[in-house]
Amino acid sequence: MEEHLIGPISDVLYSYVLVYLLVAVGIYFTIRTRFIQIRYFKRMLGQLTHSRTHDEGISSFQAFCVGLASRVGTGNIAGVAIALTVGGPGAIFWMWVVAAIGMATALIEATLGQIFKVRAGDGTFRGGPAFYIQRGLGSRAGGIIFAVLLIFTFGIAFNMVQANAIAAVLNASYAIETGWTTVGLVVLAAPVLFGGVKRVARIAEIVLPLMAIAYVLLALVIVAINIDFLPQVFAQIIGGAFGLTELAGGFAGGIAAAMLNGVKRGLFSNEAGMGSAPNVAATATVSHPVKQGLIQSLGVFVDTMIVCTATAFIILVSGPEIYDPSTPTRVEGATLTQAAIAQGLGSWTVSLLTVLVFVFAFSSVLGNYVYAEINLFFLGAKRLIINVFRVAVLVAIAVGALSELTLVWGLADVAMGLMALVNLVAICLLGKWAFAAIKDYHRQSQAGEDPVFIADEAGLPGTLEGDIWVRRVVDPAGVSSGG
Helix, strand or coil: CHHHHHHHHHHHHHHHHHHHHHHHHHHHHHHHCCCHHHHCHHHHHHHHHCCCCCCCCECHHHHHHHHHHHHCCHHHCHHHHHHHHHHCCHHHHHHHHHHHHHHHHHHHHHHHHHHCCEECCCCCEECCHHHHHHHHHCCHHHHHHHHHHHHHHHHHHHHHHHHHHHHHHHHHHHCCCHHHHHHHHHHHHHHHHCCHHHHHHHHHHHHHHHHHHHHHHHHHHHHHHCHHHHHHHHHHHHHHHCCHHHHCCCCCCHHHHHHHHHHHHHHHHHCCCCCCHHHHHCCECCCCHHHHHHHHHHHHHHHHHHHHHHHHHHHHCCCCCCCCCCCHHHCCHHHHHHHHHHHHHCCCHHHHHHHHHHHHHHHHHHHHHHHHHHHHHHCCCCHHHHHHHHHHHHHHHHHHHHCCCHHHHHHHHHHHHHHHHHHHHHHHHHHHHHHHHHHHHHHHHHCCCCCCCCHHHCCCCCCCCCCCCCCCCECCCCCECCC
């Protein structure tokens, strides 16, 4: 089934539809917002550093970390290596380009998630594409379709794949039996998942930044040791991106392979436009929707420009004995990254990389679960159903660690592709709401105010129902008691 039906559908969806559509939407939002990801980059950093825990719900920083937990996974270590082997060094340039335009898309969809969010019973908020499709476009059916696709893709399929990756790396590095890994994963995941969105947010805000910083520092040390290779690395990336090295007698792949693989790696790593990150962006308690839009846009930068680039530089400075652009498929995937790190710092780093892969993959499991729970809430699931789903996720983790997942991965690819198509249509139709919010944010910022979003004063293109974005008392930190 997978080989004869799912595979071809996935190939067409990703190679001929989604890549071009995601890029086109990113360019549109970049131009329409006048390159907001560049103009407001300093504000993104400022918003992140001023984010704090909010007693009533989830802080901006916590939501940022949960979103990053889902984005940053084994793909940042193995996926970038695959892009290099298939597309050559030039793929990294196109990965940067697509992340830069994707930052605008991420800002728009996260802002929409905030505008159309709803209040949950525990004092936190829920939102995302399913919510803005229903509330903004008036389509309950469209919201249900999106929610079902996401629940299967992130709640079940992707968690199976991440568990499988963890089991594989532990078995390869330390010969740990898959059965023991399965038990360990379930024992670790259960108390976190049953704690719900708030507990996942608390775990993510501690673990994810530490591991990401550790990985980037590892890359910086390796680059510093091999600093003489750096000019050559940039020459390979720029030359490969525009086919200059091939003309000079060089690398495998060519400009088409570099562009396609770099674009795909960037898009599917940072998830901008895919409809996943807005789910957690909507949970944050902020005084203005654009504040969280800026933070989620920064998440794209961190995922691709920092973490994925760290992997690329680790490999490219390792020298031709590890990675030779003229014969790039000699070593592939995570094995290539592992070999490059060992070359740079010694064999002891195998243990460190194993820990990093484990944490990245496990944090992805937690982030993926949050997305799914939010969409269960949209479907009206009560506590019993949510608890049953938590058990189902634990079963999926166990089965994923123990099984070959070719069919599951293929189905997940198609489901995520369809999910992205639904979201892209929605954010293009609803873009005017986000543009109005950005204009309101800019107006208040220019006046020297800490922006506070009041729905009936923001110049929105329609009436926003609900009691969240209404006038209310704002505390000294600028956080609305309702937003």
